[in-house]
Amino acid sequence: MPEKYVILIPQFNDWEALNLLIQKINEDVEPTLLAQTALLIVDDCSSRERTGPFTSYRGNGIRVLRLFRNLGHQKAIAIGLSYLAQEADWDKVIVMDADGEDAPGGINQLMAKSRQFPDKIIFAERSKRQENFTFKFFYIVYKAIFQLLTGKMITFGNFSLVPQQRLQNLVRVSEIWNNYPGGIIRSRIPYDSVPLERAKRLAGESKMNFVSLVLHGLSAISVLIDTTAVRILIFSIMMSGLAVSIIFAILFLKLIGNATPGWASTLGTTLLIVMLQSFLISLFLVFMVLQYRTQQHFIPAIHFRDFVEKVETIA
Incomplete structure (x- = not known):
């Protein structure tokens, strides 16, 4: 029986970029792989409704999971993973952003690496970034502070592949509610990486300002507090x-x-x-x-249902 895959994409008011991303997935992902891959869009309670239909997807259908309230990128990922773990119908889950900065062609490389290490989570390690000098400078500062405070290296973001056996472990890690990659580092679930260049945003402007970037960095450090x-x-x-x-x-x-x-x-x-x-x-x-550490923690696999408004099947 052929394996089944799903691409998890959290988004907030990024409908235009998302449609362009679906088009890029159609073009860049290997056809045999694409035919076995579904899309799960986690709509983080967007304030703007879709003005048109989704781009025609050549894979195995699209579902949209809408949240009751805006929770932020990391929590939307945790909820999407928990929803997929509950179904237990997927062999591998690919997590990627909706803006196109995670190049869809990298999915082929993540899959190839996963075949070599089937029991590991595979991350896309950023070998080259497209941002301006200021962002790159502060990103280097952030990595240095992260290593100094935690003793760990972090060279990756959300773009990753999670095998089914590790998905069940992952959704019981409370720290992914704050920061997805940081939670995996904290959990000691085995992971590896493959070097991939970061692409440019497909449409619109980034919602990440300086304050948001600082908060994101602090949330990563906080999971190893x-x-x-x-x-x-x-x-x-x-x-x-x-x-x-x-x-x-x-x-x-x-x-x-x-x-x-x-x-x-x-x-x-x-x-x-x-x-x-x-x-x-x-x-x-x-x-x-x-x-x-003595208190009861939030477990995404148990509590995610409180935030799910509805699941819509598009195709």
Whole structure:
């Protein structure tokens, strides 16, 4: 029996780009693969209704899953994955954005890599980006901060392939509700990647501004908050050690009479206050994380139904 695949595409008011994306999928995905692939569009409660029909799709039909409220890209992905896991009728799920920046031709390469490693989630690793210099610069900064705070490398986004056996694991990872790739890193589900260039947006303008990008980066870091909190505490202890060393140096200078009157006591007191504050804040963060780990978490596989308004079969 031939395998069945589905492409999961979350979208919010991106109907024009989505139609162009479907056309690109028709053109760029291998015909034998396309014939076995359905589309699931997760409509994140768009404020604009479709003004026309979908582009004719040459694959295995289109379904639109509409949400009761706008939840954001990452939560829409988590709900779509949970819906597909409930059906358990798909051998592989491809997750990609609706704007066309995830080039449909990359699906062929993801599939080829998945045949080599059938039990792994396969990500598209960004080998080249099309954004402006400012975006690329801050993206490099984000990756460096992510690695510094979490000890992990992140070189991929949402574009990925999830095999059925891993899908059932994935939808029970609460962290994908905040950040899909970060949740997979946190879950320790095995994954691999294949280098793919990022394409240009097919239509419209990106809804991601600087604030949205910062929030997205923080959400990725937040799913590894326990590791982050401990690393911050260790950094705070190291800085406290440095501060204590400076205070002793100041006291030594004062004892031998080389310190400017008033300067030694002012600097020493300031360093002591900063040291104690940073240490106590870091310690408080660690205890907050430990308390959070004892609480019951949101599980997408169980709670996703609360957000699904309807499922519409287009073809």
